[in-house]
Amino acid sequence: MTAGTPAARGFGHGKIILVGEHAVVYGHAAIAAGLSVGVTVEATPGEGRLRVPAWSLEARAGDGSDVGRALDAIVDRLDARGLDFLADAGVPSRAGVGSSAALAVAIARAAVRAKGREDAAGADSPALEAAVAAAEAVFHGTPSGIDAAAAQSGAVGRFSRADGWRPISVLQTMTICVGLSGRPRDTAFQVAAVARLRERLPTADGILALLGRLSDDAQTALACGDVDGLGRILDTAHGLLAALRVSSPELDALVHAARAAGAVGAKLTGAGGGGAVIALAPGHERDVLARWRAAGFDGFLAEIAATEPAERIPSRAGGSS
Numbered sequence: 001m002t003a004g005t006p007a008a009r010g011f012g013h014g015k016i017i018l019v020g021e022h023a024v025v026y027g028h029a030a031i032a033a034g035l036s037v038g039v040t041v042e043a044t045p046g047e048g049r050l051r052v053p054a055w056s057l058e059a060r061a062g063d064g065s066d067v068g069r070a071l072d073a074i075v076d077r078l079d080a081r082g083l084d085f086l087a088d089a090g091v092p093s094r095a096g097v098g099s100s101a102a103l104a105v106a107i108a109r110a111a112v113r114a115k116g117r118e119d120a121a122g123a124d125s126p127a128l129e130a131a132v133a134a135a136e137a138v139f140h141g142t143p144s145g146i147d148a149a150a151a152q153s154g155a156v157g158r159f160s161r162a163d164g165w166r167p168i169s170v171l172q173t174m175t176i177c178v179g180l181s182g183r184p185r186d187t188a189f190q191v192a193a194v195a196r197l198r199e200r201l202p203t204a205d206g207i208l209a210l211l212g213r214l215s216d217d218a219q220t221a222l223a224c225g226d227v228d229g230l231g232r233i234l235d236t237a238h239g240l241l242a243a244l245r246v247s248s249p250e251l252d253a254l255v256h257a258a259r260a261a262g263a264v265g266a267k268l269t270g271a272g273g274g275g276a277v278i279a280l281a282p283g284h285e286r287d288v289l290a291r292w293r294a295a296g297f298d299g300f301l302a303e304i305a306a307t308e309p310a311e312r313i314p315s316r317a318g319g320s321s
């Protein structure tokens with residue numbers, strides 16, 4: 001790109017994990033959905049600066065900050081130095097809705113475009129995926145990769161360490177209520193806390209396996225349009241995550257408020273401790289948002305769009321988790 005040419009843009013989707021967070025770290029499956037909202041980044045010739053006004057964030061590649069180190073990891077792996085990045089963030093940061101992965105994907109896509117190295121089909125290269133994974137590792141230690149996969153895909157998918165991301169079928173478009181606890185969540189801290197719990201509590205592995213099996217159930221419910229069934233799965237998953245001690249008083253309050261406002265199911269989403277909850281409340285979405293706001297919490301609505309059948313529903317006997 002030369003001066004005077006239009007800025008190169010890249011987009012990364014925000015995400016919610018429907019079920020399977022933490023279990024996915026131990027090889028089980030998780031189901032996540034890329035959101036239509038996310039982060040758009042514009043790359044222009046410059047000196048490696050990044051600005052994200054919505055998050056009051058400024059950094060520079062190699063300035064020693066986490067964001068600077070993540071930016072460095074991306075431009076280094078993509079051989080894309082000499083660019084400035086301006087991000088328009090449509091999702092809150094550190095809220096458990098995939099903001100860091102969305103930003104990393106958007107920066108990487110903008111950088112590749114600015115350097116004129118975009119795949120003719122618009123597909124992400126393995127180098128781009130490696131760059132995003134390296135940036136995510138700065139923030140989250142050794143992430144499973146589910147956030148990065150959802151940020152790239154934007155669809156609903158099943159993710160496991162062994163099989164990666166596979167789009168799955170969704171019979172019926174669903175609206176999801178996303179409630180924000182207002183407390184930032186720290187993924188690396190929560191993942192480490194679960195690892196410590198596994199050493200002290202022999203049943204922790206059984207809880208993680210159950211969460212993985214719920215991913216199979218959720219995949220079936222999504223394919224059949226079974227909203228009530230999916231609601232029960234969300235409720236069960238929240239109970240299991242609470243048993244792993246990754247919930248918090250704020251997350252529990254959001255979940256209970258959603259149920260009181262008519263949700264058929266609700267759970268924390270992402271690493272927990274802080275961050276966000278999701279609730280399924282057909283016909284009562286606005287009631288859920290109002291109840292959360294009355295209790296002092298912010299929230300928004302996200303859509304999970306219906307898709308064509310993409311993958312056979314796993315059989316229990318197959319033991320895919």
Ligand code: PMV
Nearest residue numbers: 021022096143144187270271
């Ligand atoms: O970064 P979060 O809050 O979306 O959590 C990611 C999901 C975890 O399973 C908790 C961690 C991981 O790496 O998969």
